[in-house]
Amino acid sequence: MRAIGTRLYLPxxxxxxxxxFEMPVPEPAARDLLVRVKAVSVNPVDTKVRAGITNELEMPRVLGWDAAGVVEQVGAEVSLFKPGDEVWYAGSITRPGCNSELHLVDERIxxxxxxxxxxxxxAALPLTTITAWEALFDRLAILSERDAGKTVLIIGGAGGVGSIATQLASKVADLKVIATASRDETIQWCLDMGSQQCINHHLDLKQELERIDTPEVDYILCFNDTDQYFATMAEIIRPQGAICSIVGNRQPLNLDLLKSKSATFAWEFMFTRAMYETDDMLRQHALLNEVAELVDEGVIRSTMTRSLGPLSAESLRAAHAEVETGSMIGKLVLSGIDTHNI
Structure with a gap:
C-alpha cells in the first residue's frame, strides 16, 4: 500500500x-480495525513529532492522527465494528499514523x-473533539445540570481545539463562553462557534475581562502558551475554579499562585488512554459516538475551513507549513491517497 512518511526533520x-513510499498492508491484531482512509487532517502534534526526528530513519515514519474511513478487516476479538462500517478516530501516537491508504487502529478509540x-x-474533528471533550468533562469535571451558566475562558478560541471546545462548552455544557481572538475574522469565527464574547489575547487578559465586566471566570481552557498565560490565569480564576491546559510548559509553573484560591490545574493529553491502555480506554469510543449524534442532530458542526486535495507528499508539506504558522482558523484537511494516480 502507499503511504506518506518522513525520514528526517526538514523544513x-x-x-x-x-x-x-510503499509498505506492506498491516495485519489487524485482536482488537484492531484495518481502515481504508478516506480523509485526514493535520494537527500541531504532527509538526512536533516531525521536528523530533533528528536522526535519519531507515524506514520513513508515517504521521497523522485524525482520520475518517471504512473498516476493511477486523481482528479476532473485535466486537464494536464490522467490515463496511464508516468510522472516525484520532488513533494512538505510539503507533504508525494514518497518512496511508490503510491504517490499523484499536476499536476502543x-x-x-x-x-x-x-x-x-x-476528518477535521476527531483529535480536537476528544481533546476538548476530555478537557471539559474529564479534567474540569463539568456537569451541565450543576454548572450551567458558569463562565469559561477559552484561550485560543479560533484554533482547531478552541473551535470545537467552544461548541461543546456552549451547546452541550451550557456554559457562558468567552473566547480569545485578535483579528476580525477570528472574532467572527469564535462567535459563529458559540462564544458569547471575545477578548484580545494580545492585550492584558485581566484588563480585557474587566472591560466586559467579568473580572473572574469559573473555568479556563488554555490552548496556547501556558508559560505566557499561567500567572494571569491564576489571577483571573475564581476561588475553587479550575484550569486545564494542553500546551506543555518550557519552564517550571508556580502552582503556589493557585493555593490561596484552592484552584485546580490539570493537563489534558488525548493520547493518554491509548498510550497506557487505561481501563477506561473505551470512553473515547463512547464520546465519539455521542458527538456523532450531536453532529447529526445539528448541534455540533465541522470545524473544517479548507481542503488541500488528495493526500500526497506535496500536499502534506503544504499542510504542515500552514499549521506551523500558528494562525490557522479551524482545521485543514486532505482527502485520501488518490490510488488512481500512481
Whole structure:
C-alpha cells in the first residue's frame, strides 16, 4: 500500500520533507480495525513529532492522527465494528499514523462516523473533539445540570481545539463562553462557534475581562502558551475554579499562585488512554459516538475551513507549513491517497 512518511526533520518547504513510499498492508491484531482512509487532517502534534526526528530513519515514519474511513478487516476479538462500517478516530501516537491508504487502529478509540458530514468534514474533528471533550468533562469535571451558566475562558478560541471546545462548552455544557481572538475574522469565527464574547489575547487578559465586566471566570481552557498565560490565569480564576491546559510548559509553573484560591490545574493529553491502555480506554469510543449524534442532530458542526486535495507528499508539506504558522482558523484537511494516480 502507499503511504506518506518522513525520514528526517526538514523544513516543510523542503521538497524532501515527506516521501511517498510503499509498505506492506498491516495485519489487524485482536482488537484492531484495518481502515481504508478516506480523509485526514493535520494537527500541531504532527509538526512536533516531525521536528523530533533528528536522526535519519531507515524506514520513513508515517504521521497523522485524525482520520475518517471504512473498516476493511477486523481482528479476532473485535466486537464494536464490522467490515463496511464508516468510522472516525484520532488513533494512538505510539503507533504508525494514518497518512496511508490503510491504517490499523484499536476499536476502543474509534467511533461511528457522523452521517451528516462528508469524509473531509469528519476528518477535521476527531483529535480536537476528544481533546476538548476530555478537557471539559474529564479534567474540569463539568456537569451541565450543576454548572450551567458558569463562565469559561477559552484561550485560543479560533484554533482547531478552541473551535470545537467552544461548541461543546456552549451547546452541550451550557456554559457562558468567552473566547480569545485578535483579528476580525477570528472574532467572527469564535462567535459563529458559540462564544458569547471575545477578548484580545494580545492585550492584558485581566484588563480585557474587566472591560466586559467579568473580572473572574469559573473555568479556563488554555490552548496556547501556558508559560505566557499561567500567572494571569491564576489571577483571573475564581476561588475553587479550575484550569486545564494542553500546551506543555518550557519552564517550571508556580502552582503556589493557585493555593490561596484552592484552584485546580490539570493537563489534558488525548493520547493518554491509548498510550497506557487505561481501563477506561473505551470512553473515547463512547464520546465519539455521542458527538456523532450531536453532529447529526445539528448541534455540533465541522470545524473544517479548507481542503488541500488528495493526500500526497506535496500536499502534506503544504499542510504542515500552514499549521506551523500558528494562525490557522479551524482545521485543514486532505482527502485520501488518490490510488488512481500512481
Amino acid at each position: 516543510a518547504t523542503d521538497p524532501e520533507c515527506f516521501v511517498d 474509534v467511533g461511528r462516523k457522523p452521517a451528516a458530514l462528508s469524509w473531509e468534514q469528519t
